Amino acid sequence: MARKIQKLTSHQVRRYFSDWKELIYNLAFFLNGLLIFLLLFESRFSVPFWMQSVGRMHPLVLHFPLVVLILYSLWVVIIEKPDSTRWNAELGESLLIIGTFTAAVAAFSGFVLSKEDGYESDTLQWHKWLGVAISLTSLIWYASRKYLAPWKLSSKAVAGVFLVLLFVGGHLGGNLTHGEDFLMSPLGPSVDETPKVAFEEAKVYDNLVRPVLEQKCLSCHNEEKSKGNLQMQTQALLTKGGKGGVLWDTTKADLGLLIGRLHLPLDDKKHMPPRGKVQLTEEELVLLAAWVKSGPRFDQLVSSLSPQNPVYTYAQNVLGGDRTEEQYDFSAADPDEIKKLNTTYRLIKPLSAGSPALYVNFYNRANFKSEEIAGLIPLKDQIVSMDLSKMPVKDEDLKTLAGFPELRKVILNFTDITGATLNELKNLSKLRELSLSGTGVKMAQVKSLEGIKSLKRVYIWNTGLSTDELATLKKGQKITFETGFRSDTLILPLNPPIIVTEKQLITKDETVSMKHQINGTVIRYTLDGSEPDSVQSLIYDKPIAITKNVDLKARAFRTGWYGSKGVDKYFFKAGYPIDSVRLITPVDSRYKGKGAESLSDGKVGDTERVSGTWLGYVENDFQSYLFFNKPVKASNVTFSMLRSIGSSIFPPTRLEVWGGPNEKSLKLLKVITPEVPTKDMPGAVNLVYEASFEPQELSCIKLVAKPLGKLPAWHGGKGQKAWVFIDEAIVN
């Protein structure tokens, strides 16, 4: 009986054990399944915050499978035959299942940990896949343990591969945690490993000088080993100096013992660090010298130095230049939700690939409604910055904004807010930057922002706050106020007004208009060729009708500005339409414009002689008939001509206007004899000659212009014939 009971018990015990293993095996199986699943959908997986501590368990767990599986694999390797006394199947199986299970836990937690920021290297990828491989193969190994008896060659091969996997995977893991050269670094030259501090907080001694001393000096000058009676661990010990006295003397050219001995030639017995030890780099030497020279001081901040200071530069190289990304402790939003809320005028985007944080920009004022902000509430836990500039945001919308607790930066430039509800933002406990430029905020409201503890920078340019108020705000310590550019005291000349009307020939239905780019600027003008001034001249308030040929001159004026330069343009009063034109003398073939048509085509006043609107004459006089089908009552003829001294285009010496009922019976109505220009007259200028006569009915008009026969002596082409150029004739 007793025997039977005993047997039963042992059976039960075995059964119990086997169940225990089965349970663990199932757990391992489950974890591996989960791991594979997550790996399949890795790109869409982001770690929920409650799971982060699972990831951080990785360093805690990973050593179990490592040791246990190495133990088991080695054991398998050394078993030579089935009946080996060294082999205990029961224990082996237990080891393997414990290894398998802990490997699964380690792999899973490692996967979760890898999703945290800061691990991006190739090493990680290798480590991850090796870890997964170890976990999976150990599971398979356990599942097929019956067919892989340790004395078989196949299982020895498996064990061998396993050992390699474990060693490589473990080593890579070590590299990830401790750095690539952690293992070998004690053998090689030491490397700079200063703990990273923010540049703004870095101190010259603590973060720059001390690390150098620790690496290059401390090994011989410490508590245990203090060569020359010098210890360098603390500020006090450094200041005390060693056997040779204090370490520095800033009155000396070599700055005293420390720097002096560092600078001695390497062969010198007194050179530090002694031959054979790792030497200081050039930069480190410069750093120490600059530090000693400055005092040396133990509490100085790097950021208080001038950027040209060598210590500053050194700090930039050692501390700066790394990507410091803000870590966000919230989980990512549903991509579908983000997609759904994105519109053409409301952009929602993650800060970067894999970042849970979102930023939102609004565009197009006309499409904006207050609901556009409220509609983002589903993403309130992810939105960290919002740019609402130029949108018609109302005061009450700030209340909605206050419902986005993760906001770090809000831009409200040129919105319609008055500032009355600015205190709504006080609950934004993470707000760092707020831009209110171009809004109507008041002093008290801005002042109240100091209640937001996290707030660092506020932009209040163009807000209507007075200079004094801005100065008061700038004095505050907590928040940096950017007040921007003020133009009150700056006086500049205005741009000249713009004469909008392009054509110069103005009919009686048409007008001449002007404008200025700055609204509200006063344009003053004259029509008689005199210079406009800011007091007397006509104010331009409506387009100008042209009743005769005029020389329009205009300038712009505005308070707070100097008056502009003048603009000048000649306008012709359009005459009777000329029905046909016939040139009597041939036009020069080089400048023939559009032939006879040019005189009546309405194109006037180009100063470019090759523009194709000019008729040029040099060998013979200009002579032309103008015909009207019905007689017109004419009293004057306007010649539009060109003077371009450099190109030998001169005013004519004589202009004649003949008129009559037909070409056979014309009489001379008017003669003009322009003067020959002098040397110092400006080069290319349009000339206008108006020939007036008694009003009379005319059907035919003959025009004559005689070119100057000999260019004056001061001209480069003296003695040669001058040109006349004409582009339009206007009959009124």
Add this chain to the structure above:
Amino acid sequence: MEKPIFDHGMNTTRRHFLSKMSLGLGSAALGSLLIPNLFKGGGGEGDVEELMAGLPHFAPKAKRVIYLFQNGAPSQLDLFDYKPMLNKMHGEDLPESIRGGQRLTGMTANQAKFPLAGSIFNFKQHGKSGAWMSELLPHMASIADDLCIIKTLNTEAINHDPALTFFQTGAQVGNRPSFGSWLSYGLGSENQNLPGFCVLLSRGKGNGQGVYSKLWTNGFLDSVHQGVQFSSGENPVLYLNDPDGMDRTQRREMLDNLAELNQGTFNDFGDPEITAKVQQYEMAFRMQTAVPEITDMTKEPESIVKMYGPECLVPGTYAANCLLARKLSEQGVRFVQLYHQGWDSHGGLPTEIRGQCLDVDQASAALITDLKQRGLLDETLVIWGGEFGRTNYCQGTLTKDNYGRDHHPRAFTVWMAGGGVKPGIVYGETDEFGYNIVKDPVHVHDFHATILNQLGLDHEKLIFKHQGRRYRLTDVAGKLVKGLIA
């Protein structure tokens, strides 16, 4: 091995199978709980890819770039790189040891002598960094504390076209995508109502060099990434307005009908270019309202006009383009590229450079201040500089107050501001002749890599495969210049 597997199969009981199966399912079930909306209809990989497409690789410092390109190469020796040694040795020959076999352009290669030419302009130190700047740049000097002045840019090209192409596309040969196109490709457009890459041109009075549309080409990237040139005329963007006699409703109907036809073709052939085209039409339609809003300068406060200088209201000037650049950038345009021509002072440099500086100094500085006072400077990177520098020796005849300078690729000055670069520093050093770099060189590739980094892009990962090889803006070179990054 077969037998054991067979045995194993035979030994697997139904219970065994079911229990393992339920475990497997359970693990998948837990996994799916951890990934929200995994099985939701309409979701799937595509969604995430779509969302993640055009995202920076890591959190960016800058979201946008405004590149004030000084086309023709301004003389660093008359603006930023103060070399009193050149004044001391004025007229003496450039020592051969300094030139060190540097190849010369055809314009000075035949010169018998290379007389050093000191700048006739006065230099002073400005800002906390004590940066040297000449009297030609009073406005820039006043914002010295915002500038990150790099004195040691260097390039391989020595003539304008290759150098310019190199700066804009990362290669001296043409037809590679330009910088802005790479960004548009890598980061997409922020504002879907405007192109992601805009180009603005202006011309100074100095000796000019051409600017061609190949500088804002999309190269082998999709044509949506091409730069869009804004002109100063009545229609800032060509072909954007409705044709005469067509109103907006008709346009809308036409686009809808066209889209329908295109959708039909797309259903037949599935060519993604078709949908891209439909999207382009839609964007152009939205641009019809967005562009006039942007180019309308009348709503700018008076202080803005004073700050940029009243010239900013004259379309087509550099000042106007700076103001427009700010407006475009503010509206989410990823890359605004300005070109200001006229810096190629081979002769008569003092006169030419005075005019050029009058054009650009005030407006460039104003742009920085303007972005700053709106809280946008930290997310906008502004770059100012040319395609190379100018020689320390004179081209042509050297007189006391007149000289010219030839092209110099070995060291020249470019500044950046905002966008997470270090403000108020001077980076790098040239020798006392201003000819060679003695400390911290920044090659064009390095410069590109650093700018991409500021935008959250790893220059080695921003790649496009074309004709069997992978291309990058930095080609196979470029390293991050950490000293420039705040």
